Amino acid sequence: MSENVEAVRAGVVTRYGELAKAAQAGRKVIDCEPQEFTDGCFGAAGYDDTTGLPDGALRASLGCGNPVAVADLQPGETVLDLGSGGGIDVLLSARRVGPTGKAYGLDATSEMIELAKANATEAGATNVEFLHGHIEDIPLPDGSVDVIISNCVINLSADKPRVLAEAFRVLKPGGRLAVSDVIADDGLDPAQRAEAEHLVGCTVGTLTEAEYRTLLAAAGFTTYTITRTHAATSCLHSAIVHASKPAAPSGxxxxxxxxxxxxxxxxxxxxxxxxxxxxxxxxxxxxxxxxxxxxxxxxxxxxxxxxxxxxxxxxxxxxxxxxxxxxxxxxxxxxxxxxxxxxxxxxxxxxxxxxxxxxxxxxxxxxxxxxxxxxxxxxxxxxxxxxxxxxxxxxxxxxxxxxxxxxxxxxxxxx
Missing domain, CATH: 3.40.630.30 (Gcn5-related N-acetyltransferase (GNAT))
Structure with missing residues (x-):
């Protein structure tokens, strides 16, 4: 892996480790300008119903939507959240898949893993497991997951093609991807785009819709749709990305x-x-x-x-x-x-x-x-x-x- 990718990883881990410590101390954390956080439906503002969730999970919610609401999770399924943070989407997923299902959370920040485990214990969730690792190198076997979700995390990777290739690898045939992320308009001036990305916390860089589609196809996904949900700034948008891995017979x-x-x-x-x-x-x-x-x-x-x-x-x-x-x-x-x-x-x-x-x-x-x-x-x-x-x-x-x-x-x- 290139030194640049490693440096970006280290910076993201440090940054989110500090945010996790703030959440553990009882403070609400945000990762962008306050106005964008509210207007763009970032954090807990992106959820319709947070009843029964631990306060710690709500405080550490740093997403840009609600992927669980559109993932069509079914009882008994196995779901993986890429960049699970304080665990809010893992806990919501665990409810949907029920006691016969399993919800994994993957995060590169040890402080976030610690926070998420504490939140799961408080919520009484027994069908969850939090994994410490990188979304570019998912520590799960091939074809082991029914659904992958992620909430405003893929934009934080310096190797987005690798993330989507890894997602494709661990999905079962016919498996689904349901991701909330921030996308950019085409043709933006680089300085204008960088400023907007800084405002919403996407400091590693966003993808345009066309770029997202190209990377999904290159990874092997055969269906993909991108639906804008909220304006994060005048040129960036929260969006839901759906994709699916081709179905195949057993073996x-x-x-x-x-x-x-x-x-x-x-x-x-x-x-x-x-x-x-x-x-x-x-x-x-x-x-x-x-x-x-x-x-x-x-x-x-x-x-x-x-x-x-x-x-x-x-x-x-x-x-x-x-x-x-x-x-x-x-x-x-x-x-x-x-x-x-x-x-x-x-x-x-x-x-x-x-x-x-x-x-x-x-x-x-x-x-x-x-x-x-x-x-x-x-x-x-x-x-x-x-x-x-x-x-x-x-x-x-x-x-x-x-x-x-x-x-x-x-x-x-x-x-």
Whole structure:
């Protein structure tokens, strides 16, 4: 980790340690100018109902919203609060998930952990656990959490891409992210932006909505929405960020395709071509050619959760450079022959549908040989319709082949 990130971490830990001590001494603490704290619905002002919460948790509340209210927590779920501070969101989450669920709080400041534990004891919460660590290195196993929340903390990290990548890692397939944070308007003068960030305590820097969306997609989230809730200043806004990790069948994880996956992806590609009914192509391209042709935000792989090997992939190419076709792509999906029947193909298609709709793509199309009945059934399950059949469109291994043309038209984007 760079010296700059370590320095920022140390500064944040020191600053919030002092605030925790103030809260322990019975003082209400704020981390921005008093007017912004009230007008921006920061702290306890962001909650509709704080009945029964310890005074210590309310005094140490430094958030910019109420992520618990929009996280749709269900009984029995496991929830993790990134940057849990005095524990207010952990305690609220513990109520929602009930005795069969679990609420974790993660904080880098030992004084905040001590304060949160005291607040949990006072509240009588037994289904909570507070972890001492950094949000860039979450001390939990892969796929162990149903929901991640956070309240005005991600802006305090100097490595925001790492935070979101770690959140994606520890979420279970189908897991959800519900974050309150401060976002900036696009195109701000740097000095104006820095001054506004100082006023609301976002001294490490905020993200714009576009920057947040880019980082969420890069981490592997396939659905994401950002909803502004309150004006923190004239150019900064409290917002709720929702995102989800692709669902997958048992034993499988869907994530973004990486360059390190190249050999496995191309081997699966070649295995599909060798079967004779996947494509007119007979030889898989080089990684350089593949990489140049496929849109970067919509490449996903299915990974065996135990062995870690790639068992399938999906990717898209633009059908035209003309702007009128900007929302139309053509996709390819391949599953290793040894891993058919595990549901990986449908999970990959659903992940692709989510990621393309999140980026405004309205039509996914493909051509399939009529003999490839398994692929036709798979696409029908995913909501594709047959447009028609192109007869004797090309020769393949010295015989004419028909191609069934399919498409899926989004009901969400471009309707």
């Amino acid at each position: 499988v994880t869907i994530r973004r395709m990486r360059e390190a996956d190249a050999a496995q992806v191309l081997a699966i590609y070649q295995a599909g071509l060798d079967g004779g009914n996947a494509s007119f192509e007979t030889t898989a391209p080089t990684w350089q050619a593949f990489d140049a042709a496929k849109l970067p935000l919509h490449r996903h792989v299915a990974v065996d959760a135990v062995g870690g090997q790639v068992i399938g992939w999906i990717a898209v190419s633009a059908v035209s450079s003309r702007c009128v076709y900007a929302g139309v792509v053509e996709h390819s999906v391949y599953v290793h022959p040894d891993h058919g029947g595990r549901g990986a193909g449908l999970a990959l298609l659903n992940a692709l549908i989510q990621s393309t709709e999140a980026e405004g793509i309205w039509t996914i199309q493909s051509g399939i040989f009529p003999e490839n009945t398994a692929s036709l059934r798979l696409h029908e399950k995913a909501g594709f319709r047959v447009v028609g059949t192109r007869h004797h469109i090309g020769r393949h291994y010295d015989r004419w082949r028909d191609v069934v043309f399919l498409e899926r038209r989004s009901t969400v984007t471009g309707a």
